[in-house]
Amino acid sequence: MIRKESIRDIYGKELVKLAKNNSNIIVLDADLSTSTKTNYFEEEIPNRFFEMGIAEANMVSVAAGLSLNGFIPFVNTFSVFLTGRAYDQIRQGIAVPKLNVKLIGSSCGLSDFADGATHQSIEDIAIMRALPNMVVLVPVDSYELVKILYFSINYNGPVYIRLTRSLVPIITDENDPFSLGKMNVIAEGDDISIFACGVMVEKALESSNLLLRENISMKVINVSTIKPIDPNEVKKHITKKKYVITAEEHSIIGGLGSAILEALEDEPIILRRIGVNDIFGQSASNYDELMNFYNLSAKKIVNCARNFFQK
Amino acid sequence: MLNSNIIDYLDSKSKEVRLGILDTIGIDKRGHIGGSLSVADIITALYFYKANHDPKNPKKPDRDRIIMSKGHSVLAQYAALAISGYFSKSELKKAKELGALLQGHPEIRTPGIEANTGSLGQGLSIGVGFALAGKIKNLKYKVYVITGDGELAEGQIWEAVTTATFYKLDNLTIIVDHNKLQAIGPIKERYDLGNLKEKFKAFGCEVLEINGHDFKEIIQALDFPNSIYAKPRVIIADTIKGKGIKIAENNAQFHCNSLNKEEYEVAKKDILSY
Numbered sequence: 001m002i003r004k005e006s007i008r009d010i011y012g013k014e015l016v017k018l019a020k021n022n023s024n025i026i027v028l029d030a031d032l033s034t035s036t037k038t039n040y041f042e043e044e045i046p047n048r049f050f051e052m053g054i055a056e057a058n059m060v061s062v063a064a065g066l067s068l069n070g071f072i073p074f075v076n077t078f079s080v081f082l083t084g085r086a087y088d089q090i091r092q093g094i095a096v097p098k099l100n101v102k103l104i105g106s107s108c109g110l111s112d113f114a115d116g117a118t119h120q121s122i123e124d125i126a127i128m129r130a131l132p133n134m135v136v137l138v139p140v141d142s143y144e145l146v147k148i149l150y151f152s153i154n155y156n157g158p159v160y161i162r163l164t165r166s167l168v169p170i171i172t173d174e175n176d177p178f179s180l181g182k183m184n185v186i187a188e189g190d191d192i193s194i195f196a197c198g199v200m201v202e203k204a205l206e207s208s209n210l211l212l213r214e215n216i217s218m219k220v221i222n223v224s225t226i227k228p229i230d231p232n233e234v235k236k237h238i239t240k241k242k243y244v245i246t247a248e249e250h251s252i253i254g255g256l257g258s259a260i261l262e263a264l265e266d267e268p269i270i271l272r273r274i275g276v277n278d279i280f281g282q283s284a285s286n287y288d289e290l291m292n293f294y295n296l297s298a299k300k301i302v303n304c305a306r307n308f309f310q311k
Numbered sequence: 312m313l314n315s316n317i318i319d320y321l322d323s324k325s326k327e328v329r330l331g332i333l334d335t336i337g338i339d340k341r342g343h344i345g346g347s348l349s350v351a352d353i354i355t356a357l358y359f360y361k362a363n364h365d366p367k368n369p370k371k372p373d374r375d376r377i378i379m380s381k382g383h384s385v386l387a388q389y390a391a392l393a394i395s396g397y398f399s400k401s402e403l404k405k406a407k408e409l410g411a412l413l414q415g416h417p418e419i420r421t422p423g424i425e426a427n428t429g430s431l432g433q434g435l436s437i438g439v440g441f442a443l444a445g446k447i448k449n450l451k452y453k454v455y456v457i458t459g460d461g462e463l464a465e466g467q468i469w470e471a472v473t474t475a476t477f478y479k480l481d482n483l484t485i486i487v488d489h490n491k492l493q494a495i496g497p498i499k500e501r502y503d504l505g506n507l508k509e510k511f512k513a514f515g516c517e518v519l520e521i522n523g524h525d526f527k528e529i530i531q532a533l534d535f536p537n538s539i540y541a542k543p544r545v546i547i548a549d550t551i552k553g554k555g556i557k558i559a560e561n562n563a564q565f566h567c568n569s570l571n572k573e574e575y576e577v578a579k580k581d582i583l584s585y
Contacts, residue, residue, distance in 0.1 A: 026447070048447070050443070050478075052474065053470070053474070053477075055467075055470035055473070055474075057432075057433075057466075057467045057470060058436045058439070058470035058473075058474060060436075061437050061439075061467070062436050062437070062474060063440065064426065064427075064436075064437050064440060065426065065438060065440015065442075065443070065444065066440040066443060066444050067440075068419070068426055068440070068441065069440070069441055070448075071444060071447075088433075089430075089433055089436070089467075092427060092429070092433060093426070093436075096418070096427050097419045097426075097427045
């Protein structure tokens, strides 16, 4: 079995490393630092860590003020609260003036499986993607996360980074560079292209192996930049058969699937979106149980792929 | 320090600011007249008496920061910035036109504007960020945030005040333009916000109450050293919405309204004889 890592844990530790070399990095958290893992930062660099209380709207606007005075604020809370509770603050105070604020949405998707619909973000990508000036990133593993963090502190503008609470395997190569908007092929294939992000990349990879037994060849593309998306970057991964699947731990409305569909609007393709089917989440006793319930599984991808060939 | 020359100077500057507001609104164009006029004297005192700022170097690190959280009243700030020389006075007449330097609400594209505000309740939090940044960097600048009184209905204001007191931001001054009218009517009737002074005190602020059209009182309040308390300071400025233009005074209809040619001429005379 492949070793799995806590991406949020690596985030917390990496942020400390980056901040030791960059005195402009400052961290804000809204009473969730032991979950978002900014507690490492608080321990190591307490004078640049600010507890903002359970007041997300204020936290985001304060970050705007810090950014306007030369700091690079990292704003941390669960993705559902960051993009929901503080949406207007992000829009008005950060996205419109294109401020250099990094918004870290933790416990994304269904990964906070026990806490139910209130704590599960299925529309955060859609919300952030609709904002002009916003960059939306979903690291697939710790290698990519580290590169994304490095990118984000060298990029002057707002960035939303979606982080899962679950453990994730290493998918990418440590030497693969991260380049904004570039997609990387995780497995080659000729019949179908599957564009996936986050935890769904692993499931896409698993399904492509299963499909090989049925002589169906599926190319797996990891999409860590959800915005901006270059249509040509998407098109170059389309197979001759023009079968496309998208897979995300997010609503089928407005997320990766929508972004890929928009990018291919002038292409004669057949596209199927796999995601949370326009319903809210709920509590479950474990993450896999919840993911399977919402059809976010390799099995679902395999069935979807087979359907292209069953006329 | 406080002599009649300063008061006379500020009186004449406030007249210029009000004429600038009128210039910006123009004839038959809707604009936020009422709140811009109620805050005009406070803005005048900040830009022409109190604040350390330099129109030739709008981003100088030690400048005092002035944030109009009640963003719709930015017309007063635009006038003060134009008079100070941040941009040409001719920009005032072009405000809110397509591609204009001066937008309907404050944006950092305009020289001298520190933050995008206008979605009410957010400017104070941004100002808290400014004050916090000053503390971290050990810079001595002051932050002045102007809020409306109607704006204090926004819950985020009180989140921001909590941060300001918790982090002992004594470099922050919150000025409440207490004109007692929100867009639709009197605050007391529409949505009573209770005793503002007691509210701010309960949150841990140092509170001063002044007449927001009396330069002697404005100056005294601004000069009051709040650092001795290690607390943010709140100045509740009792003002008259529409102050300086008679038909607009205490008239909620002039929260955002237009002036026809005749009204415009009368308004100009009102300001000149103010």
